[in-house]
Amino acid sequence: MVEKYNPIEAEPKWQKRWEESAIYHVDDNNKNPKWYALTMFPYTSGDLHIGHWYAMAPSDVYARFKRMQGYNVLHPIGFDAFGLPAENAAIKRGIHPKTWTMSNVENMRRQLKSIGAIYDWDREVITCLPEYYKWTQWFFLKLWQFGLAYRAKAPVNWCPNCQAVLANEQVVNGGCWRCETLVVRRDLEQWFFRITKYADELMRHDELDWPERIKLMQANWVGRSEGVEISFVIDYPGVEEKEISVFTTRPDTIYGVTFMVLAPEHPLVQKITTSEYKLEVETYIENARRCSEIERLSTERKKEGVFTGAYAINRLNGDKVPIWIADYVLLSYGTGAVMAVPAHDERDFVFAERYRLPVKAVVVSSRRDGDVLKEAFIENGLIVNSGHFNGMESTAAKTAIAEYVEQQGWGRRVVSYKLRDWLVSRQRYWGAPIPAVYCDKCGIVPVPEKDLPVLLPDDVEFKATGESPLKYCKSFVDTNCPNCGEAARRETDTMDTFMCSSWYFMRYTSPHFAQGAFDTDAIIKWMPTDIYTGGAEHAVMHLFYSRFFLKALRDMGLVHFGEPFKRLFNQGTVTRDHQKMSKSKGNVVNPDKYVSELGADTVRAYLMFIGPWEQGGDWDDSGIMGLSRWLGRIWSMALDKYDEVGCAAEGTQAAKDMFRLMHQTIRSVTEDMDRLRFNTMISSLMEYSNYLAKIREAGSVNVTEYREAVSVLLRLLAPTAPHFTEEVWSRLGYAYSIHNQRWPEWDSVIAQDEEILLVVQVNGKVRDKVTAPAGVTEDEAKSLALNSSKVQCFTAGKTLTQVVYVPGKLVNIVMK
RNA sequence: GCCGAAGUGGCGGAAUAGGCAGACGCGACAGUCUCAAAAACUGUUGGGGGGUGACCCUCAUGUCGGUUCGACCCCGACCUUCGGCACCA
Numbered sequence: 001m002v003e004k005y006n007p008i009e010a011e012p013k014w015q016k017r018w019e020e021s022a023i024y025h026v027d028d029n030n031k032n033p034k035w036y037a038l039t040m041f042p043y044t045s046g047d048l049h050i051g052h053w054y055a056m057a058p059s060d061v062y063a064r065f066k067r068m069q070g071y072n073v074l075h076p077i078g079f080d081a082f083g084l085p086a087e088n089a090a091i092k093r094g095i096h097p098k099t100w101t102m103s104n105v106e107n108m109r110r111q112l113k114s115i116g117a118i119y120d121w122d123r124e125v126i127t128c129l130p131e132y133y134k135w136t137q138w139f140f141l142k143l144w145q146f147g148l149a150y151r152a153k154a155p156v157n158w159c160p161n162c163q164a165v166l167a168n169e170q171v172v173n174g175g176c177w178r179c180e181t182l183v184v185r186r187d188l189e190q191w192f193f194r195i196t197k198y199a200d201e202l203m204r205h206d207e208l209d210w211p212e213r214i215k216l217m218q219a220n221w222v223g224r225s226e227g228v229e230i231s232f233v234i235d236y237p238g239v240e241e242k243e244i245s246v247f248t249t250r251p252d253t254i255y256g257v258t259f260m261v262l263a264p265e266h267p268l269v270q271k272i273t274t275s276e277y278k279l280e281v282e283t284y285i286e287n288a289r290r291c292s293e294i295e296r297l298s299t300e301r302k303k304e305g306v307f308t309g310a311y312a313i314n315r316l317n318g319d320k321v322p323i324w325i326a327d328y329v330l331l332s333y334g335t336g337a338v339m340a341v342p343a344h345d346e347r348d349f350v351f352a353e354r355y356r357l358p359v360k361a362v363v364v365s366s367r368r369d370g371d372v373l374k375e376a377f378i379e380n381g382l383i384v385n386s387g388h389f390n391g392m393e394s395t396a397a398k399t400a401i402a403e404y405v406e407q408q409g410w411g412r413r414v415v416s417y418k419l420r421d422w423l424v425s426r427q428r429y430w431g432a433p434i435p436a437v438y439c440d441k442c443g444i445v446p447v448p449e450k451d452l453p454v455l456l457p458d459d460v461e462f463k464a465t466g467e468s469p470l471k472y473c474k475s476f477v478d479t480n481c482p483n484c485g486e487a488a489r490r491e492t493d494t495m496d497t498f499m500c501s502s503w504y505f506m507r508y509t510s511p512h513f514a515q516g517a518f519d520t521d522a523i524i525k526w527m528p529t530d531i532y533t534g535g536a537e538h539a540v541m542h543l544f545y546s547r548f549f550l551k552a553l554r555d556m557g558l559v560h561f562g563e564p565f566k567r568l569f570n571q572g573t574v575t576r577d578h579q580k581m582s583k584s585k586g587n588v589v590n591p592d593k594y595v596s597e598l599g600a601d602t603v604r605a606y607l608m609f610i611g612p613w614e615q616g617g618d619w620d621d622s623g624i625m626g627l628s629r630w631l632g633r634i635w636s637m638a639l640d641k642y643d644e645v646g647c648a649a650e651g652t653q654a655a656k657d658m659f660r661l662m663h664q665t666i667r668s669v670t671e672d673m674d675r676l677r678f679n680t681m682i683s684s685l686m687e688y689s690n691y692l693a694k695i696r697e698a699g700s701v702n703v704t705e706y707r708e709a710v711s712v713l714l715r716l717l718a719p720t721a722p723h724f725t726e727e728v729w730s731r732l733g734y735a736y737s738i739h740n741q742r743w744p745e746w747d748s749v750i751a752q753d754e755e756i757l758l759v760v761q762v763n764g765k766v767r768d769k770v771t772a773p774a775g776v777t778e779d780e781a782k783s784l785a786l787n788s789s790k791v792q793c794f795t796a797g798k799t800l801t802q803v804v805y806v807p808g809k810l811v812n813i814v815m816k
Numbered sequence: 817g818c819c820g821a822a823g824u825g826g827c828g829g830a831a832u833a834g835g836c837a838g839a840c841g842c843g844a845c846a847g848u849c850u851c852a853a854a855a856a857c858u859g860u861u862g863g864g865g866g867g868u869g870a871c872c873c874u875c876a877u878g879u880c881g882g883u884u885c886g887a888c889c890c891c892g893a894c895c896u897u898c899g900g901c902a903c904c905a
Contacts, residue, residue, distance in 0.1 A: 004856095213820055213900090220819075223904065248905060261905090328903050338905045346817090347903055418904060539900080573899095609841070610828060615821095623828065623842040629856085630841085680830070683840040690840090759836050764886040766836055790872095804885050810835050814885045 005635040007599025011723040015116060023737060024118040026074050028525060035071035036526045037063040038505050038565070040534030040542075041078045041125070044104040045085065048111035050589040050607075050619055051581060054574045057604040058613050058678055059533045060117035064719035065673045067118065068743040074526055075118050076508040078125030079105050082133075082497045084167055087430040090462045097430040098458065101128055111592065116600050116722050118739075123511045127500035132507065133432035134453035135517035136500050139549070140424075141435055141446050146556050148194045151444070154423055158186035162465035165427040170466070178466065185289045190425035190493070191434060195548045199224065199417045201562075202547055209567040211614075214539045221540045223418025225249050228402045229335060230411035232260060232312040235320060236272050244268060244312055244323070247334030247416050251405065252397035255386035256341040256362035257314050258352065260323045261305060263331040264288040272323060274309030281306055281325065288327045305351065314339075315410050316401075317387060326351065334416050342376065349376035362386050363394055422545065424496045427468050429460065431494030439481035439488040448482050454490070468492060501542055502549040505529060505564060523559055532565035533676075535573065543568070569676055572616020574607075581619075589619050601721035602628045608678035608720065630686060631724055634717070637693050638710045638728050647703060654700035661691055662709050663751035666744045669716045682720065689713055707732075712744045760785040761812040762794040778805050785811035 018024060039059040042052055056077075063075035086097035105126060112119070125132060143149045157166040161181035165188075170177045195202075203222045205215045227249035234242055244260065262269055264285045273281045284306045305326030313320055328347060329338055342352035343361040352359055365381040380394035389397050405411040425434065433454045435447035447454055457476045460469035470476055470492040481488040503517065509526040510519035528550075546564050554562040573580065576587040594603050606627045611617045648654070665688040672681035692709055695701055701709075711734070718725040718738050729738035753774055758781055760768040768790040772781060782803050785791060791813060798815035805811050 216820070217900070220901085223902080225904070227905085246905080250905075329905075330902080333902080333904055340905085345905065347905075350903095416904080418902065420902095536899080612829085615829095617828070620828075620842090626841050632856085679828090680840085683830075686840055757836080761835080761886070764835090764884090769836070802885060804835090806835055810886090812835080812885055 005632060005724065005727070007601060007723065008596070010727045011114075011116065011599055011601070014723045014726045015113065018737075018739075021736075023739065024120055026072070026076075026120045026123065028522060030072040032070055032072040034525055035063075035066045035073045036509075036529040036531075037066060037073055037075045038508075038529040038532045039075070039077070040532070040538065041080050041501070041504060042108065043080045043083065043085075044101050044108065046104045046107065047588075047590065048108050049581060050591050051574050052111075053115065053591045053603065054607050054616070055534060055571055056112070056115055056117060058571065058608050058676070060115065061604065061608065061678065061719040062531070062533075062673065062676060063118055064722065064739065065743065068715070068718065068739070068741060070742065073118070074120075074123075074508065076123045076125070077112060077117070077119040077121075078123075078504060078508065079108070079127065080497065080501055080504070081105065081126050081128035082431045082494075082500055084169070084428065084430070087428060087462075087466075090430075091464060091466060094462075096458070098128070101430075114592070114595050114600055115604070123508050125504050125507045125511055127432075127497070127504060128430070130453045130455060132504075133456075133500065135507070136432045136495065136503070137435040137447070137452050137454060138449060138517055139503060140432075140495065140499070141449060141452075142556060142558075143193055143552060144446055146552065148197065148552055149424075150192055150194065151189055152192055153187045154190045154192070155185040156188050156190075156427065157183045159183055159465075162467065164463075164465045164467040166466070178464075188425075188427070190423055191436075193422040193424055193548070195422045195545070196417060196419055198548055198551050199419050201551060202419075202544065208563060208565070210565075211568065211570060214536070214543070214568060214570065217539050218544060221419060221544065224415060225417075226413070226415050227251070227334075228405060228411055229414050230254065230339070230405055232314060232321075232339065234268075234272060235311040235313050236274075239268075239271050241268060241271065244337050245335045245411070246337045246339045247414065248339055250341065250344065250398070251401040252383060252389075252392075252394045253341040253344045253362055254314065254339065254401060255317050255383075255389070256343045256360045257319065257321055257339045258342060258358045258360055259321045259340045260312050261329050261338050261340050261348075261351070262308075262323060262325045263329040263336040264325050264327055265331045266325070266336045268337075269308065269325055272308055272310035277307055277309040281308055284325065305355070307355075315408070316405075322357070324351075324355075332420055333418060344376055344378055346376045346378060360385065422496075422498075422548070424499055425493040426496055427492075428494055429456070429462070429468050429470055431497060432456070432500065433470070433476075434491045434493050434495055436491040437479055437481055437488045438491065439483060439486060441486055442481055442483040442488075445481055445483045445488070451482065456494075468494075470494070498542060498545045502546045505532075505546075506559075520559075527559070528561050528563055529565050531567045531569060533569045533571060536570040539570070569614070571613045572611075574616055575618045577618065594621065594624065598624065598628045599723065601724045602631060605631070605682060605720050609682045611679055613676055613678055630689070631721060633693060634689050634713065635724075635728065637689065637696055638714065639731055648699060648701055650702040650705060652701060654695065654698070655702065655705045658691070658695055658701055658705070658709055659750055660753070661688060662712055663746040663748075666712065666716065666746035667748075667751055670743070670746070673719075678720075685713070685717055685720075688716075714738060715741050715744050756808050758784065758808075759810040760788055760791055761810060762791055763815060764812060767791050767794050774808075776808075778807070781805055781811055785813060 037059065039056060060075065063073050067073040081101050086101045089095050089100040090097045127133065157168065157171050159166055159176035159181050161179045162176060166176060166183060171183050174183060175181060176183055199222050203219045203224060227247055228251045229245050229247050230251065231243035231245045234244055269281065305324045308323045308325060310323045311320050312323055329336065340348040340351065342348040342357065342359045344363055362383060362385045363377060363381040364384055365377065365379060383389050383392045383394065383397045389400060392400060402413050406413065433456055435452060435454045437445045437447060439445055457473050460473045462469055477490050477492060479488055479490050480486065506518045506523060506527060509522035513519040550559065550564045551562045553559045575581065576589060581588045591603055602624065606624045609627060665684055668684045669681050692713065695706065714725045714728055715738065722739065725738050730736065755771045756774055758770050758772045759766055760770060768788045770784050770788060772784055782805060795813060795815050800813065801816050802814040803811065
């Protein structure tokens with residue numbers, strides 16, 4: 001008996017050996033076909049918790065699998081290092097964001113190394129370092145040059161007490177998280193990227209192997225809808241504007257308009273409100289400004305609004321309708337104004353009921369008697385009360401009314417999107433400075449490329465309020481205009497960190513390239529990524545921004561493709577007692593404890609075994625010993641001397657059966673790997689190893705044959721348990737390293753079962769199982785079934801009506 | 817409220833082109849080893865009923881219906897849980 005496997009000794013030993021022999025060094029010039037297996041890089045939060053392992057370990061297993069299949073695999077790692085938490089640490093604990101971030105990087109790097117992944121650390125990317133953010137700034141300039149960046153006013157959460165901008169997360173129950181002062185919305189001039197230019201393209205995922213639900217989410221995020229913009233005449237003397245434009249997808253209901261609703265921020269509100277309603281309207285707007293968008297859009301809230309005192313005229317029928325304001329209408333969507341048709345829209349109906357506004361039915365259904373007083377009728381139907389459009393079908397009326405409106409010059413057909421442009425300005429310190437200069441003479445001037453990076457100054461004073469210290473850093477703000485050389489001011493806003501993460505995967509391909517953001521040759525070799533794995537929380541934002549980035553770069557001629565990620569896979573989340581893990585809840589599971597007791601390989605295998613990767617699961621360590629025991633059994637099975645147990649001749653039936661299972665296992669493990677079904681992959685490896693253990697005990701195969709079967713087991717297990725298999729491999733006397741071995745291939749002839757088990761049913765119930773040769777014909781199978789004595793017990797005294805045969809599987813005898 | 821996903825033993829989960837429900841593991845129980853315990857190993861393990869026994873019958877995949885020779889799988893209605901959400905006009 002050999003001594004037991006000791007992961008605590010073996011794991012660091014092999015990690016050191018791998019590092020010394022640079023076994024995972026990725027060489028661009030390697031002639032093997034390339035495979036880019038990307039994992040979402042972690043944020044530098046401080047500690048690697050079990051959720052990180054759940055993301056990193058299985059993706060490493062997959063990358064190792066591709067590597068053994070003969071690919072030149074790039075499976076890089078880096079850190080998303082800019083962001084709010086670093087700044088909070090600075091404010092709360094007086095640690096500089098850079099110090100905090102870099103010490104977290106150091107700690108997480110150490111923890112990441114304990115996973116035993118194939119990361120090539122020479123390619124590590126850290127977004128907060130000047131050599132990285134120099135190029136983030138460069139991309140900003142490119143997008144600006146290309147006409148995709150612009151400035152506009154946009155609201156922010158503002159704490160009047162701290163005089164600082166707050167993130168949504170920093171607004172607690174409508175108040176500032178530091179001083180609880182009521183947060184208000186304040187308009188600031190900020191930078192935007194024109195992502196809406198790519199709206200239609202971003203909705204398409206034709207070539208992408210992505211989960212359907214993510215595609216759906218993204219399509220819903222773009223929210224394309226075709227409709228009509230129609231103007232109503234303002235019936236209010238002395239107003240410069242004569243019309244209000246609304247967007248509707250239901251022009252067929254325009255004769256049913258009984259009022260209009262504007263967003264509280266709509267510019268016309270101030271102009272049309274009558275003196276009588278001024279106070280009420282002002283109060284309402286003031287309250288709306290205090291509400292976050294999430295609150296405003298919550299369905300829990302009652303739909304409230306106020307009358308402006310003004311009226312508008314529906315040009316189609318001359319109806320004079322009141323104009324209201326309500327916060328359920330958003331300025332950012334459509335035209336910020338809606339025509340309300342309570343008879344045929346649920347929200348409008350609720351609003352009309354509340355304020356006793358009239359309801360006028362203009363669509364009826366033959367299927368029901370349009371009783372619109374109880375609820376809105378939102379389906380299509382026959383048009384009534386609508387002048388010469390009466391009698392038309394809704395669908396036809398939509399076109400007819402749209403055409404009529406266009407002819408009259410009252411409006412036009414438009415496509416509207418929910419998608420808004422990407423706001424990239426952040427009023428914070430810990431981010432990449434936006435490379436722009438404000439000159440009194442020349443206006444807004446881009447920083448010349450040669451002057452990049454615009455360095456984030458280190459010696460700044462952090463204010464307890466959270467206000468960006470950059471504004472007060474004279475050495476940073478004061479500069480000269482790159483254009484005219486006169487004194488000028490730097491932009492003090494920094495970039496959204498999504499900007500940093502929109503291109504990091506390209507930097508991995510040439511991380512030390514000094515002449516540009518990336519080396520085009522390397523991009524051509526590696527991009528787009530073959531697979532991208534990560535959490536579903538990035539289903540929309542990050543993935544969406546990255547796709548936009550690539551489309552923009554493609555149109556600038558900088559890259560040859562427009563989609564960064566060919567295949568996407570979202571792993572589920574690991575919960576604790578069915579709750580999300582978070583530092584505040586104190587329920588974060590730290591894997592270090594398990595790694596130091598049982599080894600990384602056991603943790604890797606256990607995480608993959610607990611269930612399908614895309615489903616995640618609740619953390620419960622009760623089963624982890626099972627995986628540790630399993631590795632222990634393989635250890636003694638492989639290393640205890642076989643010839644002590646027994647020695648058979650070559651080519652016995654037992655050997656034949658063993659090789660059949662071996663090839664079947666290679667097949668199922670390979671297929672499961674490709675589908676990222678790691679739980680079933682491990683199950684089949686367990687079945688195979690259990691079988692080999694029995695063979696070993698019986699001594700029913702030859703030593704050489706047995707050793708071959710074990711060698712296949714080890715290679716199939718190598719991606720999952722890299723240290724363990726390396727140790728066993730070396731002890732068996734094979735050459736270093738198991739990870740440079742070829743992935744076993746299966747022979748479907750050997751994998752073929754000689755006999756099949758035929759299930760025999762009577763009226764759909766299993767009554768017998770008979771073995772038949774693999775090539776059994778339909779007639780043979782049927783007669784085997786009919787001759788079964790068990791079957792005859794159930795068929796006696798009944799009439800045979802049908803015999804169903806499923807080739808190689810089942811015979812169903814139908815009796816009456 | 818809308819959209820999406822999912823409900824299978826004591827537990828995590830297998831099995832979907834409609835064809836043996838419960839693979840594999842955990843736990844539990846029994847045994848081997850031990851003075852004893854732990855560890856390790858071996859065996860049993862969905863419920864109910866029957867047989868001395870190899871076994872046999874029957875019920876069972878959230879609930880109720882439907883389609884089918886046959887349903888965890890497809891269809892309809894409902895219940896529950898978990899995710900996402902921007903009242904989208």
